[in-house]
Amino acid sequence: MRAAFLxxxxxxxxxxxxxxxxxxxxxxxxxxxxxxxxxxxxxxPAEKMADILDRHGVKATFFVANQKTRRGDGSLEPSWAPFWxxxxxxxxxxxxxxxxxxxxxxxxxxxxxxxxxxGTGKVELLDEKGLCAELRKPEEAFRAMTGRGFDPYWRxxxxxxxxxxxxxxxxxxxxxVPWTPAGFSGDELPSDRFPSDKLIAAQLRDIKDRDILVWxxxxxxxxxxxxxxxxxxxxxxxxxGLCFARIPDDKRWMR
Numbered sequence: 001m002r003a004a005f006l007x008x009x010x011x012x013x014x015x016x017x018x019x020x021x022x023x024x025x026x027x028x029x030x031x032x033x034x035x036x037x038x039x040x041x042x043x044x045p046a047e048k049m050a051d052i053l054d055r056h057g058v059k060a061t062f063f064v065a066n067q068k069t070r071r072g073d074g075s076l077e078p079s080w081a082p083f084w085x086x087x088x089x090x091x092x093x094x095x096x097x098x099x100x101x102x103x104x105x106x107x108x109x110x111x112x113x114x115x116x117x118x119g120t121g122k123v124e125l126l127d128e129k130g131l132c133a134e135l136r137k138p139e140e141a142f143r144a145m146t147g148r149g150f151d152p153y154w155r156x157x158x159x160x161x162x163x164x165x166x167x168x169x170x171x172x173x174x175x176x177v178p179w180t181p182a183g184f185s186g187d188e189l190p191s192d193r194f195p196s197d198k199l200i201a202a203q204l205r206d207i208k209d210r211d212i213l214v215w216x217x218x219x220x221x222x223x224x225x226x227x228x229x230x231x232x233x234x235x236x237x238x239x240x241g242l243c244f245a246r247i248p249d250d251k252r253w254m255r
Contacts, residue, residue, distance in 0.1 A: 031241030032209025035253050036060040036234075037177065039097055039155065041218035043069040045227045046083055049217060054090065056234045061177070061247040062087065063155040064138050065097035070218065076138055081145035088146040093246040095153035096174060099137040103157055107164040131165065132172035151248045153177050177247055179214035182206040187216050191224035200229045204236045210252050 038049070038060050053060055064084075066076035073079050076099075088094070102124075106114045112125040115134070126134065139150045154174040156165065166176055186199040207213065215230060234244070247253060 029241070030243040033243050033245050033250055033252065034183070034207060034210070034237065035212045035247055035250075036215070036244055037063060037155070037179065037212060037247065038215045038217060039063045040065050040067045040075045040101075041216035042067070042220050043071070043075050043080070043083075044218045045225065046217045049215075049227055049230060050083070050087060050090075052231045052234065053092075055231070056238065056244075058234055058244045059090070059092050059246050060244075061093040061095060061151075061153070063095050063097035063153075063177070064142060064150075065101040065157070066099050066138060066141065067101050075217075076141040076145075078145065084142060085146050088148055093153075093248050094142065094148075094150045095155065095177065095247070096135040096138050096150055097155055098134050098157060100134070101157045104160050104162050104165045107162045111164070113162055113165050113168065126168075128168040128171060131168040135169060135172065135174055153247055177253070178212065180211045182208065183211040183213035185213065185215045185226060187219050187222060187226040189222070191222055196224050196226050196229050199226060200233055200236075203233055204240075207237060207242070209242070210255060212247075212253055 036058060040063070064076065066074040069075050069080075071079070100117070103116045103118055104113055105116045108114060108125060110125075112127050113131060115124045115126050115131075116122065124130075135154055143149045152173050152175060154169055155177050159178060161176065169176060182203065185203065186194050189199070203213075215227070218227070219225070237244075
């Protein structure tokens with residue numbers, strides 16, 4: 001991933017369901033609260049990542065798009081219904097990650113937003129109605145599979161935003177959720193320059209109260225998958241006294 005894109009992604013900033021049962025607090029009480037968010041990806045480790053969450057009693061917030069998977073289908077096709085139903089029944093939270101997972105790349109003079117397909121450069125210009133449809137389409141597919149809709153949150157692919165994109169999304173009921181610098185897992189970074197052990201060591205050292213963590217359900221480009229280290233990260237943060245909450249449960253992330 002290009003450095004400019006990563007810098008932009010890291011810099012991008014800005015009725016809910018009843019709170020799900022939280023993971024047990026550490027014996028000494030919580031020293032802080034962090035928010036684990038997980039975006040869709042190629043989905044190969046999806047079930048195993050869900051197993052890790054179950055093992056630690058952690059509820060996450062998933063941002064969901066219809067992305068191409070290792071199985072050759074889309075992550076919101078009916079074949080994924082058992083997985084999404086499992087997560088919904090477990091009490092996780094869910095938000096929109098757009099339908100096509102393209103990139104927002106600027107506002108136009110005629111009041112629209114440039115929406116660009118990665119890899120091809122194909123451009124669509126979205127007005128408010130079009131952008132809202134792009135955010136709501138994954139919710140419709142998710143509801144058909146699970147019986148519930150999204151929480152009123154979304155995340156732009158790559159965290160890339162424009163002023164008009166934020167305004168359009170807000171007007172159709174979605175609040176954008178970024179991530180914090182310390183919470184950037186680095187699973188999108190090249191393995192040769194960012195080995196997994198160093199990425200996790202930095203997170204265990206730097207993550208603090210109110211940080212928003214971002215992970216993915218599989219990254220195509222990474223040769224040394226980071227996701228197996230999620231188990232150690234969660235356990236290490238819990239040992240530090242940090243508790244986990246879903247985005248809808250604690251508005252202190254909106255700093």
